[in-house]
Amino acid sequence: MSRIPLPYNPKVMDLFRNPKNLGKMEDATVVAVAGNPACGDMITFYLKINDSTQVIERAQFESYGCAANIATSSIVTEMVNGLTLEDAWKNITWQKVTEEIGGLPSVKFHCGVLAVGALKRAIRLYFEQKKIPVPAWLPADHTFEEKQALEEEELAKTLSKRMKPEAEKKQ
Amino acid sequence: MVENVKELLKLHEGITHEVYLDNENSSIVPQEVVDAMLPYWNKKAYANPALTHKPGWEAFETIMGCFGKISRYLGAKNLEEITFTPGETEANNLAIQAGCFAQKGKGKKIVISEIEPINVLQVAELMGKFGFTTQKIPVNSEGFINLEKLKEAVDKDTVLVSMAAVNNEVGTIQPIKEAVDIAKTQNPSVLFHTDASDAYGRIPLNVKQLGVDMATVSSFKIQGPRGMGALYVKEGVNIERILEGPIGTQKLWPGVENTPLIVGFTKASELAFTNFDANVAKMRTLRDKLVDGIFAELTDLRFNGPKGDKRSPDNANISILRAEGEALTIELSLKGVYVSSGSACSRRLLQPSHVLIAIGRIFEEAHGSILMKVTRTHTEDDINYVLSVLPSAVNRIRGIVGSTGVH
Numbered sequence: 024m025s026r027i028p029l030p031y032n033p034k035v036m037d038l039f040r041n042p043k044n045l046g047k048m049e050d051a052t053v054v055a056v057a058g059n060p061a062c063g064d065m066i067t068f069y070l071k072i073n074d075s076t077q078v079i080e081r082a083q084f085e086s087y088g089c090a091a092n093i094a095t096s097s098i099v100t101e102m103v104n105g106l107t108l109e110d111a112w113k114n115i116t117w118q119k120v121t122e123e124i125g126g127l128p129s130v131k132f133h134c135g136v137l138a139v140g141a142l143k144r145a146i147r148l149y150f151e152q153k154k155i156p157v158p159a160w161l162p163a164d165h166t167f168e169e170k171q172a173l174e175e176e177e178l179a180k181t182l183s184k185r186m187k188p189e190a191e192k193k194q
Numbered sequence: 195m196v197e198n199v200k201e202l203l204k205l206h207e208g209i210t211h212e213v214y215l216d217n218e219n220s221s222i223v224p225q226e227v228v229d230a231m232l233p234y235w236n237k238k239a240y241a242n243p244a245l246t247h248k249p250g251w252e253a254f255e256t257i258m259g260c261f262g263k264i265s266r267y268l269g270a271k272n273l274e275e276i277t278f279t280p281g282e283t284e285a286n287n288l289a290i291q292a293g294c295f296a297q298k299g300k301g302k303k304i305v306i307s308e309i310e311p312i313n314v315l316q317v318a319e320l321m322g323k324f325g326f327t328t329q330k331i332p333v334n335s336e337g338f339i340n341l342e343k344l345k346e347a348v349d350k351d352t353v354l355v356s357m358a359a360v361n362n363e364v365g366t367i368q369p370i371k372e373a374v375d376i377a378k379t380q381n382p383s384v385l386f387h388t389d390a391s392d393a394y395g396r397i398p399l400n401v402k403q404l405g406v407d408m409a410t411v412s413s414f415k416i417q418g419p420r421g422m423g424a425l426y427v428k429e430g431v432n433i434e435r436i437l438e439g440p441i442g443t444q445k446l447w448p449g450v451e452n453t454p455l456i457v458g459f460t461k462a463s464e465l466a467f468t469n470f471d472a473n474v475a476k477m478r479t480l481r482d483k484l485v486d487g488i489f490a491e492l493t494d495l496r497f498n499g500p501k502g503d504k505r506s507p508d509n510a511n512i513s514i515l516r517a518e519g520e521a522l523t524i525e526l527s528l529k530g531v532y533v534s535s536g537s538a539c540s541r542r543l544l545q546p547s548h549v550l551i552a553i554g555r556i557f558e559e560a561h562g563s564i565l566m567k568v569t570r571t572h573t574e575d576d577i578n579y580v581l582s583v584l585p586s587a588v589n590r591i592r593g594i595v596g597s598t599g600v601h
Contacts, residue, residue, distance in 0.1 A: 029520075030198040036205060039524065047596055060599040061557035063518055063538045063546070067598040085596035089520040089539040093594055179557075 031090055034125040038094035043101055048083040053152060055145035057172040058137050059179030064088030066096050068141040070103075072149060077108045084141075091131035095138040098124050108146050109160050115139055117168055133171065140172030209530035213576045216534045217508070217567035218362060221417045223458065224571055230461035231419065234454040242450045244442040253453050257443055260460040267463050268390075268409065268426050269400030277425045277446040278456050282391045282412035283313040285425040288446060289387040289408040290317045290356055292433035294326055297353035300383055304328045305347045305355045307339045308552040311362050311389055315548070318356070326353070335554050336500040337366030341376055348380035355386050359393035359409075363536065363549040363565060364499025365509030367397055374405040385431065391415045391423070395466035396474065396506050407431045413455070417569055418462030422455040466570070473570040478507035480568045480577050485510050487581040492588055496559055498550055510566045511536075513550070513559040516599070517591045522564055525591055529583040536563035558599075 031039070048054075048069035058065035064087065071081040082100035086093050099120055103111045120135040121127050127135060143166055150157050157163075165173065214222050234240065239256045241249035261273035270276060279285040294304065304318050308330045318328040329347045332340050339357060348355060355377045359370050374386045386405070391412035393399050401409050408431065413422035427433060427446065439448030466473060489495060496513040499505055514522065519535025526533055536547030538561060546560035555563075568577075 030196070031202065031524075032198045033201045036202065039521070040528070042594060045594060045596075056598070060561070063557070063561040065599045067596070085594065085598040087516070087595045087599045088518050089537070090524050092518075093521065 029090075029128050029131070031094075031128070032125045034098075035091060035094040035127065038097040038124070039090040042084075042093055042097040044081070044083045044097065044104075045085070046083055047085060048081065051083070053145050053149045055141050055148050057141035057144055057176075058088070059176050060087055061179040062175050064092045064134065064137055064175075066092070066138055066141045068096075068099075068145045070145050070149070072108065074153070079103050079106050079108065079111060088134065089131070091127055091134040092137070094124060095120055095127070095135040096141075099138045099142055103142060108149065109158065112143065112146050112160060115142060133175075136168050136171045137175065140166075140168035143169050144172065205528060206530070209528075211576075211579045212530040212532070213572070213580050214532045215566035215568065215580070216532045217415070217417075217569055218534055218565055220420055221414045221569065222571070223414075223419055223462070224417055224465070226465065227418060227458050227461045231454040231458040234457050239453050242442065243453070244440075244450075253451070254443065256453055257451055257456055260456045261443075263460050264411075264424055264463060265426075267467050268394075268411065269402050270426055271402060271429055275426050275429055277427065277444045278451065278459075279423050279425055279447055280421050280452075281423040282311070282389065282410055282415070283423075284447075285410040285412075285423045286311070286313050286356075286387075286389055287317050288425050288433075288436055289410060289427075290314065290321065290354065291436045292446070293354045293385045293387060293408060294321055294324070295436075296431075296433045297383070297385065301351035301353045302326050303349070303352040305331065305344065305352055305377070307331045307333055307357050307368075309333050309337055309361050309363070309366075309549040310356065310358055311391075312548075314356055314358070314389060331357075333366075333552055336504065337361050337364045337549065337553050338500070338504075339368055339373065341369065341372060344373055345376050345380060348377045348384060350381060352377075352381050352384050355384055356389070357387075358389040358391075359399065359404075360390070360397060360506045360509075361499070361549060362392045363509075363547060364511050364553065365392070365506035366499055367393070367504055367506060370404050370406065378405070392506060392509075395463065395470075396477070396508055401426050401428070408433075413459035413462060416462045416466045417571065418459040419455045422452065422459040424459070474507050476570055477568050480572050480574065481508060481510050483574070483577050484566065484568065484580060485512070487577070488512060488584060491581070491585040496555065498553065498555065498559075498563060508567045508569065510568070511550075511563060512566075513555060513563040514588055515559065515562055516595050517562050517588055518595075519562055519564060521591050521594075522562075522587065525587040526564075526584065529587060531580050531583055531587075533564045533566050535561075536565065537561040 051069035052072040069083040084096040117136040239252035243253035265273045387408040389410045394411040395416040409426040494515040498511040519537030520539035550560040
């Protein structure tokens with residue numbers, strides 16, 4: 024086994040050590056999950072949304088993954104706090120997240136992508152679950168981050184399918 | 195990036211106890227090994243051993259003594275059978291590449307196991323460019339190679355078999371003698387190589403009794419200096435070098451012999467083999483204390499690989515469910531405990547450990563695995579310290595995971 028001494032920056036390390044807005048939100052308006060443990064990263068995003076203003080009043084997360092995964096999830100919860108769903112949708116991209124966190128090793132870019140994928144999924148879910156008309160700013164097509172999350176989940180399915188017979192044989 | 199590393203290192207200030215358990219990837223060189231090497235940089239034997247002057251002859255005499263000692267520790271017939279290389283990777287490259295090329299006209303098939311070290315897997319893959327194909331033998335849930343499948347795989351077209359004597363990740367002690375007998379019965383002209391880097395200094399090892407044609411050993415895997423290893427090549431096995439350059443004392447590896455590192459490797463071997471039984475017993479006691487202590491404190495763990503006499507005495511590999519390995523290695527590092535992980539995130543390959551997957555672990559179990567290797571120089575205090583910080587490290591990471599992925 025080999026390892027890269029991933030040179031995480033102080034901001035990533037700080038959020039890894041002291042994640043903000045961590046934990047399950049019991050009164051969440053919407054909950055979205057992205058990723059899969061088989062791929063080594065999975066995020067649960069909780070949003071408390073004000074139904075009349077569509078403002079995100081609180082965001083919380085839980086995550087299974089590396090230090091970059093934990094730190095990017097944490098920073099997204101801070102970035103969306105107080106934003107309207109529209110502003111959150113338009114302004115939070117994986118590039119912004121990477122910038123806000125002070126940069127990531129390139130092999131860890133997907134962590135920010137997955138965190139934003141979870142957020143966008145949560146926003147989409149909100150309109151689905153509330154059965155309110157989808158606003159014009161919300162495109163029918165998946166964004167890059169949502170597609171990446173889907174791709175990772177598909178990969179996980181393939182991986183577990185391929186491994187299952189072998190794993191069962193060896194139990 | 196370097197600035198980041200400086201900050202990362204600052205986070206470790208104030209650590210009171212450090213325990214290095216990542217002996218899979220490098221090791222702490224004991225002071226007596228460093229002391230043994232020191233004179234050879236500038237006091238004596240600092241010359242090229244192939245040259246005709248005093249420091250050259252001193253180097254020649256020194257290196258010959260080292261060849262002799264290493265050949266005895268390996269149970270080789272004579273010192274001509276040992277070639278020092280710059281490490282395990284180089285020795286495995288020499289064995290597999292040169293072994294295949296030496297078999298010209300006899301066939302095109304290489305047989306290895308699914309759980310060989312990555313450098314063996316990658317050299318076998320490289321040989322594809324020269325028209326060789328590789329068949330991988332499966333292993334069972336403890337990592338033991340399937341000897342029936344080996345028998346089926348070795349045919350008239352097979353030129354080389356390579357199987358590690360002890361698996362580097364899960365510590366499985368392979369039945370190499372039986373594997374050699376099977377391979378040679380199927381095809382007497384097959385060359386059998388074993389990477390014995392994780393066996394050397396940990397289990398009784400005798401290349402003559404095993405009947406292997408080639409065996410790799412690594413210096414840092416027994417707390418010698420990095421950048422040194424050796425390949426045993428049985429007398430009568432005619433392989434040729436894979437690198438060209440001026441030849442000194444060894445025809446299979448060109449260039450100037452690195453006397454201080456050879457001395458360090460030999461000294462480390464001497465320390466491992468003097469009081470061999472006591473060293474092994476100590477490693478086993480410390481390893482068992484470590485594993486038992488972790489299992490006593492935490493639930494939802496998987497012990498990877500065999501137990502008891504079937505396992506190398508130094509190796510502990512545990513999958514910690516609901517925790518990701520890279521996060522764990524960092525969390526433990528901040529407490530002064532240094533381990534590695536089979537998680538995709540902590541590997542250069544971005545794939546989880548192929549060994550854990552081959553023994554039937556699911557991906558999540560591989561991502562949450564940590565690998566620890568104890569040495570004869572660890573103390574009970576070291577293990578107590580690890581046990582005092584590891585459970586809280588795991589619990590903090592599990593706390594971040596919360597209900598994610600739990601269905």
